Amino acid sequence: MNVLIEWTYKSPKGSGTVFRSEEMPAEKALLIVEDLEKTGRVKDVVFIDQFDTSWMVKELKGYLKGIETEPHNVKVYFDGGFDIATSKAGLGCVIYYEQSGKSYRLRRNAVLTNLVSNNEAEYAALHLALLELELLEVHHLPVQFIGDSQVVINHMSEEWPVIEKDLSVWANKIDEKLKVLGIQAAYKLVPRKSNTEADRLATQALNDIEITAKSEQMG
Structure with a gap:
């Protein structure tokens, strides 16, 4: 499944803006989010699939784990x-x-x-x-x-x-x-x-x- 990432970036002074990534495989998107979250400036992360369904991090991880042994x-x-x-x-x-x-x-x-x-x-x-x-x-x-x-x-x-x-x-x-x-x-x-x-x-x-x-x- 391909998704894009949407997140809010918060600067040290408190200002923020919303970013949206290009579409990519869900597994890759999770790795990128893990890296982004290490900065401590990323908030409100959601993944959006091709049907405009939104997924939280835990939801997407659970979904991928559930289908791992299935096609x-x-x-x-x-x-x-x-x-x-x-x-x-x-x-x-x-x-x-x-x-x-x-x-x-x-x-x-x-x-x-x-x-x-x-x-x-x-x-x-x-x-x-x-x-x-x-x-x-x-x-x-x-x-x-x-x-x-x-x-x-x-x-x-x-x-x-x-x-x-x-x-x-x-x-x-x-x-x-x-x-x-x-x-x-x-x-x-x-x-x-x-x-x-x-x-x-x-x-x-x-x-x-x-x-x-x-x-x-x-x-």
Whole structure:
């Protein structure tokens, strides 16, 4: 989880002002606050996450301790492709997460035959990622979903209304799954070149190459 730090600085003569840091991992933010507090001039420290929720020092430490052995700091890349000639959809997702002090990457793809468009394939890829998060027992955490589909990202972040009935069904299905898992979703649109792993998995699915792989990421 990324947070920013907000604190009040008190000068020796009693004047003060409020400072706000850039966004950073929560673990790093706690270390910085510990260092700041050694000056004796820092008051009213709070951490603010990407959903504008405020955390006190003890609350954030307790939260991080509680999730240490569970998957956390989760980042999901997803992509879908559709072959009009065969009416097949290839889905791909890559999930990065941390657990028990280690970093992991999970890659998964799948093929579907009952879709009708590339936009549907993109939605189905996001839904596939959610099913994988459920299997990992990711719950009640902030998760960042990253994709190159303007339609899906802008629909799910509520930048655009969902008009098409087929896509609305997918959007509702995804919202329901997010609610069940208690996941706080944040969406990020990236260029296609920044989503090559998920794109490759989707293409491999279209070529009937099935992949399910988990690996530890070395620093």
